Amino acid sequence: MQQLLNLCKKARSLRGYKLAELANFCNIEKPEHNITAKGWSGQLIEQLLGVKNNSFSGPDFPDLGVELKTIPVSLDYKPFETTYVTTVPLLPKEMTSFEDSVLYAKLKCVLWVPLIAETKTQPVSERIVGEPILWQPNENQLEIIKQDFFEIMEYIISGQIEELNAQLGRYLHVRPKALNSSKRTYTLNSDGEYMQTSPKGFYLRTSLTREILQDLL
Numbered sequence: 084m085q086q087l088l089n090l091c092k093k094a095r096s097l098r099g100y101k102l103a104e105l106a107n108f109c110n111i112e113k114p115e116h117n118i119t120a121k122g123w124s125g126q127l128i129e130q131l132l133g134v135k136n137n138s139f140s141g142p143d144f145p146d147l148g149v150e151l152k153t154i155p156v157s158l159d160y161k162p163f164e165t166t167y168v169t170t171v172p173l174l175p176k177e178m179t180s181f182e183d184s185v186l187y188a189k190l191k192c193v194l195w196v197p198l199i200a201e202t203k204t205q206p207v208s209e210r211i212v213g214e215p216i217l218w219q220p221n222e223n224q225l226e227i228i229k230q231d232f233f234e235i236m237e238y239i240i241s242g243q244i245e246e247l248n249a250q251l252g253r254y255l256h257v258r259p260k261a262l263n264s265s266k267r268t269y270t271l272n273s274d275g276e277y278m279q280t281s282p283k284g285f286y287l288r289t290s291l292t293r294e295i296l297q298d299l300l
Contacts, residue, residue, distance in 0.1 A: 087147050087217075093132055094196055094215040102127060102198065103208040113208040120207040125153045128196050128212075140169070141188045149217075150189040155210065156197045160296045162289040163203045171257055171283035173239060173270035181232050186255075186285055190228065193218050195295060218295050224254065228291075231255035235285075242273030244280055254291040260284030 097105065102124055106113050109130060114120035134143045134151060142150040155163045169185045172178045181187055197213035220228060231252035238247050249256050259281040267279040 087149070090132065090144065090147065090149065090194065091215065091217055094194060097128070097131060097196070097212040098214060100212050101208065102210050102212070105131060105212070106208065116206075124155075124198055124207055124210065125151075128153050140185050142192070148188075148192055150191075150193045151196070152193050153196045153198055154292060154296075155203070155207075156199055156213065156296065158199060158201060160197060160199075160213070162292045162296065163200070165256070165258075165286040165288055166292055167260070168255075168285045168287060170260060171235070171239070171285055173244070173268060173280065173283065175240075175271070178236065178240070181229050184232070186232060190220060195292075197296065216295065216298065224291065224294070227254050232285075239270065242271055242275070244270050244283075247283070252288070254288055256286055256288060257283050258286055 103113055106127055109127065111127060111130070114123050129143065129151060132151060142148055144151070152166060154166055157163065168189055172184075194215060194217050196215045198207075198210040199213045200210045231254055235247065235252060235255065235257055238244060238251075247257050249258055251257070260283055266282060268282045269277050270280050272278045
């Protein structure tokens, strides 16, 4: 419990600072343009809060069972975009129950760190760290996420991955997850044969993250 309290206290100590100021403190170079800044703010906050193994598939703080998520928001704490959680398993050997999934492990407890901007196009380095919030899904939120997970996985298991689209799911949806659109991976088609597709990621819709952040208003 004390470790968790210390983590939350550390996150609160960042409130009010511009990311540029924090980057200077860490001797980290600022991105020149937003187009080259993808992932930069998250990596900066991870370093400041002591995330040790960025390649670990589970939550960022495994000993605490806590995932760290930065989220760009407007002045009234409305999220600018959906939030990436983890990759979607596309082969039978990668698939588990919801309770055993990486998705569930990452969403059981999340430390959200809002990054406030006047507009979505404001330079990332000028965003200001807002009030962090430690969140665990309530019963209703968890049930909706679980239903979305089952519905999405049913498409993949039945070989209908190409039928998946961003409209599916109330809180959770799937989008291609690759910096290079030509990157391919394997899944199974409806005949149980290997086929190529783009890597996919689970994303949280802003309808959920708005719910989470409204407690800060």
